[in-house]
Amino acid sequence: MRMVHRLTAALAAVAVTGSPATAAHAHTASSATAAHASSPATAAQARASEDLRPALLTPADLPEGFVPVAVATSDDGAVTLGGNFPGCPSLDPVTGEGTTAAAVTYSKGVVGPYLTNALVHFPAGGAATAMDRVAAAVTTCRSFSQELAGITVRFTLSPTEVPATLGDRAFGVRMTGDTDFGIAVTADIVAVRRGEFVLWLNDMAVGTTGAGMVGTLAEAAADRCAQRVKVC
Numbered sequence: 001m002r003m004v005h006r007l008t009a010a011l012a013a014v015a016v017t018g019s020p021a022t023a024a025h026a027h028t029a030s031s032a033t034a035a036h037a038s039s040p041a042t043a044a045q046a047r048a049s050e051d052l053r054p055a056l057l058t059p060a061d062l063p064e065g066f067v068p069v070a071v072a073t074s075d076d077g078a079v080t081l082g083g084n085f086p087g088c089p090s091l092d093p094v095t096g097e098g099t100t101a102a103a104v105t106y107s108k109g110v111v112g113p114y115l116t117n118a119l120v121h122f123p124a125g126g127a128a129t130a131m132d133r134v135a136a137a138v139t140t141c142r143s144f145s146q147e148l149a150g151i152t153v154r155f156t157l158s159p160t161e162v163p164a165t166l167g168d169r170a171f172g173v174r175m176t177g178d179t180d181f182g183i184a185v186t187a188d189i190v191a192v193r194r195g196e197f198v199l200w201l202n203d204m205a206v207g208t209t210g211a212g213m214v215g216t217l218a219e220a221a222a223d224r225c226a227q228r229v230k231v232c
Helices: 002-015 040-049 126-135 214-228
Strands: 016-018 067-073 077-079 100-107 114-121 143-148 151-160 169-178 185-194 197-206
Touching: 077 100, 114 214, 126 169, 126 185, 126 197, 151 185, 169 214, 185 214, 197 214
Parallel strands: none
Antiparallel strands: 016 077, 067 100, 100 114, 114 197, 143 151, 151 169, 169 185, 185 197
16 A cells, blocks of 8 residues: 555656645736737736636536645646656646646545646647647657656556547547556546647546546536636
């Protein structure tokens, strides 16, 4: 069980790290500011002041029993879209200078399932490039290994079908991992580009199968982004 806990902690940290949900601080500017920015400099300032957390899924959107375990924004934690997987460069974090991001992770127990919902606002043209790179993981990283918390996990990636109507582009992938200790790792991922935004859902579990949530929650996540961010 100790191995399971170590691996779970490492994988949960891949998606989002930050202060506890109750300690996340508020931003003051609205996302509408970015829509009307008149120059690259003011656009970057507007993105930096965005609060994207209202566009993320809430506990009311999830099945019963899920509680928030971590939140992060681009200035109070590490928000990654893709993950920290050295064995697969296509899954390297795509946030950086000029991006604004927010993410929340919910859990239904120590070994999961964990549900992460992230949203990233990119500079002009950046969202399409980010989607190209993340989507390439299905072919460039069909299988790879890496160490997590001192445990070698061998991952296999396979594409999954998601509705094309979710945004300008959408794709899904299942990551299946195995270890020498017989501990299974599964993650179902959906990424959707809507204009210069990319939203991300990741349903991860250790030692058991995931909750199968991303397929049913992807539409809710896209709708919430459209409702809470005027340019999403």
